Amino acid sequence: MKTAVEIMRFRAVINVLARNLFDTDRTETTGDYLHFKLFEVLVVGQTLWMCWNWAPYIDRLSTVVLPLGIAHYLDITFMFQSPAAWINAALITLFCIWGWAGRLPFNRFAYLSALLLFHLQYVARYSQGSIAHGHNYTGMALLALGISAVVFHTNARHRRKAAFGITLFFVGLGYSSAAVTKLAASGFGWVDGPHLWMWIGERATDMLSQHGHAQMNVLQEWILQNKSAATAILTFGLITESLGFALWFRRSRPWIATMILAMHLGITLTMDITFIYFIFIIGVIGYPWGRWLERFFD
Numbered sequence: 001m002k003t004a005v006e007i008m009r010f011r012a013v014i015n016v017l018a019r020n021l022f023d024t025d026r027t028e029t030t031g032d033y034l035h036f037k038l039f040e041v042l043v044v045g046q047t048l049w050m051c052w053n054w055a056p057y058i059d060r061l062s063t064v065v066l067p068l069g070i071a072h073y074l075d076i077t078f079m080f081q082s083p084a085a086w087i088n089a090a091l092i093t094l095f096c097i098w099g100w101a102g103r104l105p106f107n108r109f110a111y112l113s114a115l116l117l118f119h120l121q122y123v124a125r126y127s128q129g130s131i132a133h134g135h136n137y138t139g140m141a142l143l144a145l146g147i148s149a150v151v152f153h154t155n156a157r158h159r160r161k162a163a164f165g166i167t168l169f170f171v172g173l174g175y176s177s178a179a180v181t182k183l184a185a186s187g188f189g190w191v192d193g194p195h196l197w198m199w200i201g202e203r204a205t206d207m208l209s210q211h212g213h214a215q216m217n218v219l220q221e222w223i224l225q226n227k228s229a230a231t232a233i234l235t236f237g238l239i240t241e242s243l244g245f246a247l248w249f250r251r252s253r254p255w256i257a258t259m260i261l262a263m264h265l266g267i268t269l270t271m272d273i274t275f276i277y278f279i280f281i282i283g284v285i286g287y288p289w290g291r292w293l294e295r296f297f298d
Contacts (some may be wrong), residue, residue: 047092055088059082108149148163254286
């Protein structure tokens with residue numbers, strides 16, 4: 001009896017998540033369709049921007065300092081000092097256009113093919129010891145587009161809902177996981193203000209080594225003189241990340257999206273680190289643009 005009740009509760013939770021993530025209880029409107037297309041344009045645009053901007057950098061490399069991902073199993077030095085990075089960028093562009101077109105033969109595999117080549121471009125670009133994670137959600141969204149295209153290739157409406165829902169789920173999970181790892185490593189002491197002082201100082205050292213000079217802004221100088229403010233900023237960041245799963249639910253989604261955007265603004269102002277790709281993705285998936293577009297057209 002207890003097992004049956006637990007199964008029923010589990011099914012109820014799954015149904016709630018399905019309704020909120022995949023809109024299984026709603027008919028797709030023109031606004032929803034346009035919202036998805038805005039999301040798809042953003043993901044494809046970010047992918048192409050990255051791979052073409054990485055190509056000239058990869059072209060100047062000669063050896064792998066820190067292997068990432070597939071570079072653990074594949075010698076990627078063929079990407080260096082050769083036209084390989086440019087050719088790869090061109091192929092990624094081709095597959096993205098192929099996936100976007102929607103009705104070309106075998107196009108259901110186009111986005112996944114673009115993702116594999118995008119991963120190759122990424123591990124080649126960040127093979128020198130410095131790893132950037134500001135591109136991860138772009139890759140995650142491209143994976144969602146690829147999976148949904150393969151699974152729902154005969155139903156465009158389901159494909160759009162699946163891609164959107166998968167992205168929402170993993171973006172929310174990513175932020176909540178970030179909070180969990182902070183607490184697991186440092187406990188609630190992570191929000192202690194001097195930690196932010198240390199990170200501001202480390203970032204200033206990075207800027208000094210890169211540009212030969214580092215200038216604190218007004219907010220940074222104020223935080224360095226105010227421990228309570230530094231602690232409050234870190235507390236807000238930890239709370240926001242802990243609530244990342246709220247992106248899974250329609251009612252709370254705009255509120256947590258606003259908190260996440262505010263958190264990223266704070267990171268930019270305090271540490272000069274801008275997760276611009278994250279900001280755009282959160283801005284698109286975090287708000288009911290479909291409903292707003294419907295109202296605008298009405």
